[in-house]
Amino acid sequence: xxxxxxxxxxxxxxxxxxxxxPVHERWDKRRFEAKLVNPANRRKHTIIVVGTGLAGGSAGAxxxxxxxxxxxxxxxxxxxxxxxxxxxxxxxxAKNYRNDGDSIHRLFYDTVKGGDFRxxxxxxxxxxxxxxxxxxxxxxxxxxxAREYGGLLDTRSFGGVQVSRTFYxxxxxxxxxxxxxxxxxxxxxxxGNVEMHPRTEMLDLIVVDGRARxxxxxxxxTGRVDTYFADAVVLASGGYxxxxxxxxxxxxxxxxxxxxxxxxxAYFANPCFTQIHPTCIPRTGDHQSKLTLMSESLxxxxxxxxxxxxGDNRPPNQIPEGxxxxxxxxxxPSFGNLVPRDIASRAAKNVxxxxxxxxxxxxxxxxxxxxxxxxxxxxxxxxKYGNLFDMYQRITDEDPYEVPMRIYPAVHYTMGGLWVDxxxxxxxxxxxAIGEANFSDxxxxxxxxxxxxxxxxxxxxxxxxxxxxxxxxxxxxEPVTTEHPDVQKVLAxxxxxxxxxxxxxxxxxxxxxxxxxxxxxxxxxxxARTDAGLRKALERIPQIREEFWRRIKVPGTxxxxxxxxxxxNRIVDYLELAELMCLDALHRxxxxxxxxREESQTPDGEAARRDDAFxxxxxxxxxxTGEAPVLHKEDLVFEYVHPTQRSYA
Amino acid sequence: xxxxxxxxxxxxxxxxxxxxxxxxxxxxxxxSFLEMLDVLNERLILAGEDPVAxxxxxxxxxxxxxxxxxxxxxxGPERTTTCQLHMRSFQDGDTIDIEPWRASAFPVIKDLVxxxxxxxxxxxxxxxxxxxxxxxxxxxxxxxxxADADFAFEHAECIGCGACVAACPNGAAMLFTSAxxxxxxxxxxxxPERETRVLDMxxxxxxxxxxGCTLTGECAxxxxxxxxxxxxxxxxxxxxxxxxKVGKR
Numbered sequence: 001x002x003x004x005x006x007x008x009x010x011x012x013x014x015x016x017x018x019x020x021x022p023v024h025e026r027w028d029k030r031r032f033e034a035k036l037v038n039p040a041n042r043r044k045h046t047i048i049v050v051g052t053g054l055a056g057g058s059a060g061a062x063x064x065x066x067x068x069x070x071x072x073x074x075x076x077x078x079x080x081x082x083x084x085x086x087x088x089x090x091x092x093x094a095k096n097y098r099n100d101g102d103s104i105h106r107l108f109y110d111t112v113k114g115g116d117f118r119x120x121x122x123x124x125x126x127x128x129x130x131x132x133x134x135x136x137x138x139x140x141x142x143x144x145x146a147r148e149y150g151g152l153l154d155t156r157s158f159g160g161v162q163v164s165r166t167f168y169x170x171x172x173x174x175x176x177x178x179x180x181x182x183x184x185x186x187x188x189x190x191x192g193n194v195e196m197h198p199r200t201e202m203l204d205l206i207v208v209d210g211r212a213r214x215x216x217x218x219x220x221x222t223g224r225v226d227t228y229f230a231d232a233v234v235l236a237s238g239g240y241x242x243x244x245x246x247x248x249x250x251x252x253x254x255x256x257x258x259x260x261x262x263x264x265x266a267y268f269a270n271p272c273f274t275q276i277h278p279t280c281i282p283r284t285g286d287h288q289s290k291l292t293l294m295s296e297s298l299x300x301x302x303x304x305x306x307x308x309x310x311g312d313n314r315p316p317n318q319i320p321e322g323x324x325x326x327x328x329x330x331x332x333p334s335f336g337n338l339v340p341r342d343i344a345s346r347a348a349k350n351v352x353x354x355x356x357x358x359x360x361x362x363x364x365x366x367x368x369x370x371x372x373x374x375x376x377x378x379x380x381x382x383x384k385y386g387n388l389f390d391m392y393q394r395i396t397d398e399d400p401y402e403v404p405m406r407i408y409p410a411v412h413y414t415m416g417g418l419w420v421d422x423x424x425x426x427x428x429x430x431x432x433a434i435g436e437a438n439f440s441d442x443x444x445x446x447x448x449x450x451x452x453x454x455x456x457x458x459x460x461x462x463x464x465x466x467x468x469x470x471x472x473x474x475x476x477x478e479p480v481t482t483e484h485p486d487v488q489k490v491l492a493x494x495x496x497x498x499x500x501x502x503x504x505x506x507x508x509x510x511x512x513x514x515x516x517x518x519x520x521x522x523x524x525x526x527x528a529r530t531d532a533g534l535r536k537a538l539e540r541i542p543q544i545r546e547e548f549w550r551r552i553k554v555p556g557t558x559x560x561x562x563x564x565x566x567x568x569n570r571i572v573d574y575l576e577l578a579e580l581m582c583l584d585a586l587h588r589x590x591x592x593x594x595x596x597r598e599e600s601q602t603p604d605g606e607a608a609r610r611d612d613a614f615x616x617x618x619x620x621x622x623x624x625t626g627e628a629p630v631l632h633k634e635d636l637v638f639e640y641v642h643p644t645q646r647s648y649a
Numbered sequence: 650x651x652x653x654x655x656x657x658x659x660x661x662x663x664x665x666x667x668x669x670x671x672x673x674x675x676x677x678x679x680x681s682f683l684e685m686l687d688v689l690n691e692r693l694i695l696a697g698e699d700p701v702a703x704x705x706x707x708x709x710x711x712x713x714x715x716x717x718x719x720x721x722x723x724x725g726p727e728r729t730t731t732c733q734l735h736m737r738s739f740q741d742g743d744t745i746d747i748e749p750w751r752a753s754a755f756p757v758i759k760d761l762v763x764x765x766x767x768x769x770x771x772x773x774x775x776x777x778x779x780x781x782x783x784x785x786x787x788x789x790x791x792x793x794x795x796a797d798a799d800f801a802f803e804h805a806e807c808i809g810c811g812a813c814v815a816a817c818p819n820g821a822a823m824l825f826t827s828a829x830x831x832x833x834x835x836x837x838x839x840x841p842e843r844e845t846r847v848l849d850m851x852x853x854x855x856x857x858x859x860x861g862c863t864l865t866g867e868c869a870x871x872x873x874x875x876x877x878x879x880x881x882x883x884x885x886x887x888x889x890x891x892x893x894k895v896g897k898r
Binding site: 221395 | 692765774776777780781791836
């Protein structure tokens with residue numbers, strides 16, 4: 001470990017593509033300066049897209065509409081099942097339909113501030129500009145957003161902001177937006193413009209002459225490992241929250257595509273920026289396989305509280321009003337229950353650490369709708385949150401109309417990801433990363449209802465404009481075939497890895513290792529991190545890795561449908577990524593957004609940033625498994641939103 | 650709890666399948682049904698046996714991946730997805746039969762995993778609005794009456810799990826297809842393709858080998874999202890209207 005933490009600092013990394021000038025003109029300027037590909041020439045270009053969530057689905061459809069030949073992959077049995085489908089609450093857009101003072105500039109401001117000043121202004125402003133087009137696009141596709149009686153779109157407010165700019169489709173906004181993108185993609189599949197490979201998982205990236213030229217992927221049904229080639233590769237493979245084992249991610253969401261790209265030369269930025277969502281259903285026991293989110297929109301009408309006294313075990317309805325602590329309303333009177341996610345999560349952890357948590361093990365706080373039901377009536381609450389209440393009841397066997405919900409924070413989203421420039425291109429030419437797979441827009445904390453916005457902005461509007469520039473500048477690339485020595489090498493490495501996993505024949509299951517590393521990460525790299533804890537984790541991770549390759553047991557063969565092999569192969573990558581996350585968290589000796597270092601807090605326990613020392617994005621370069629990576633810093637410049645101590649009081 | 654499981658095991662699409670019996674112990678009533686299967690699989694792996702393959706992903710009832718017939722019911726005894734079914738719905742000592750979706754249009758891939766790509770091809774046939782990126786008018790240019798928006802949403806909730814097909818004695822895919830037809834056809838944005846959509850999707854549905862609908866209603870009873878049976882009536886009306894209008898059968 002001593003070697004690993006003694007990382008060298010390399011040359012700074014700069015975003016060479018972001019134009020200068022007034023922030024609101026930069027996207028127009030870039031679009032004008034970017035070279036175009038003649039429509040007749042587009043069909044000669046093949047683009048690989050990995051993933052079919054909001055970012056990948058929308059990108060695949062749009063690139064195909066433009067005339068490119070798209071070859072697309074997802075590990076699920078259908079592109080419609082990507083985990084974007086589980087997003088509940090909504091999607092932000094600066095439409096200002098409410099006339100409540102919203103504007104593109106305010107969405108930009110809220111997002112930079114919400115991200116605790118660790119995101120690029122240029123990117124965030126572009127996101128805010130595009131937000132309004134996304135709503136138009138989705139409505140045109142037939143996305144059934146919630147509407148008012150007059151037939152116009154309804155909005156609601158979300159954590160971290162004071163305007164009502166979140167568009168929603170009951171508690172299933174992600175599902176409806178994803179189905180919109182899936183349907184657009186389906187139209188292109190039918191038209192022959194997209195060659196779709198479901199149940200096919202990317203296992204490595206093919207880089208030839210310094211450019212991304214394809215991927216190695218495994219057909220999960222037949223087990224066949226194959227190569228696919230293209231002029232550019234787009235990763236839309238989502239985040240890496242499943243490193244923690246328990247998270248709100250889908251069971252099979254994984255980090256293999258981004259981690260393999262990182263190993264091939266793409267820098268990985270801010271891996272320690274992970275989001276812990278404040279409103280998830282608490283775990284019930286060791287059998288727990290995943291955690292379920294309750295939409296943040298519930299904080300609009302629900303009130304969060306714990307008993308004032310430690311160890312108060314009375315049922316909630318027997319605790320009188322005066323003995324309850326509505327701690328968010330008390331500490332943050334102006335934002336109350338709607339403070340940003342990182343703040344709400346940490347506050348919940350604090351009251352539970354004080355011994356005032358509720359439910360089994362004291363790992364929970366109440367989210368109470370009694371006042372809302374009294375104020376709006378049960379029917380109105382049902383109309384707004386009915387499906388969420390049903391889901392809660394199904395999982396916990398408790399009726400939230402009668403008994404307050406119990407919630408606790410859980411890993412939900414990863415702001416870190418592959419480093420990309422303004423064009424969303426990684427440090428490997430021809431390799432692009434969009435959606436949660438990149439690091440670009442949310443800084444150290446993502447605001448609610450902004451993931452859907454970013455995924456669709458990247459996929460529908462940003463990437464289709466910027467990838468043209470790359471293809472126009474590299475119009476004729478040498479054809480690559482499987483026989484190419486660089487390709488043979490990647491293919492052989494992939495097959496060796498799978499064969500090794502199958503041949504160890506040890507005495508521990510893949511899940512047992514996943515759980516072990518996940519618990520370690522939750523303890524030392526979760527809601528609160530310390531120098532000593534992170535060093536402990538960094539000492540332990542290589543040991544787990546060593547034990548993994550000695551004791552892993554994967555039944556069956558590689559030439560068949562083998563879910564244990566899929567899982568084990570993903571854990572190989574988690575065991576390396578976890579190490580980088582801890583190193584990043586260790587090196588960033590400040591608190592910001594979702595990254596809370598106990599050594600760096602204000603007297604009243606808020607995250608204390610250290611802008612002078614850490615006002616940069618940390619982009620890590622891979623040098624070998626267990627070898628110290630090289631740190632490249634990208635300095636962040638704030639011309640419009642000046643860094644201040646965030647205050648939601 | 651202690652349970653006896655009788656599980657459909659089938660090595661691959663071409664192999665013969667059969668029910669195998671397993672005992673599982675130490676099951677908590679708070680576990681989900683899939684977490685109970687996780688317990689079985691961990692044990693099978695350590696015993697050097699092939700774990701039971703089943704589709705699952707989000708485990709929050711929205712992705713539509715999980716797909717088990719439990720004691721003869723698609724998704725089991727509660728009106729929900731298998732992943733949201735909890736063991737409190739069962740008693741200590743129960744014997745539980747676990748099978749894959751059974752329908753000729755959903756061939757078995759392995760054990761409890763089936764191929765549902767026929768659903769994707771039905772959507773590809775017309776389950777979309779042609780609105781290429783960038784071509785959209787301002788969202789408020791066309792108000793949609795709330796009742797229509799709510800109707801569209803109710804049908805758009807379909808998660809494409811296939812329980813309707815598995816529950817249907819004929820293996821029909823009418824409820825799946827009608828949900829998408831109703832979602833898009835009621836909206837002004839879906840109007841220009843209203844006729845071709847229903848005709849093409851129904852034609853694709855038939856071509857995939859799904860059975861005919863005799864309105865037994867099993868589909869709507871099994872649907873974890875509560876897509877109503879009248880959805881099918883709505884699609885039949887749309888189809889007749891379109892057939893008359895387009896002038897072909």
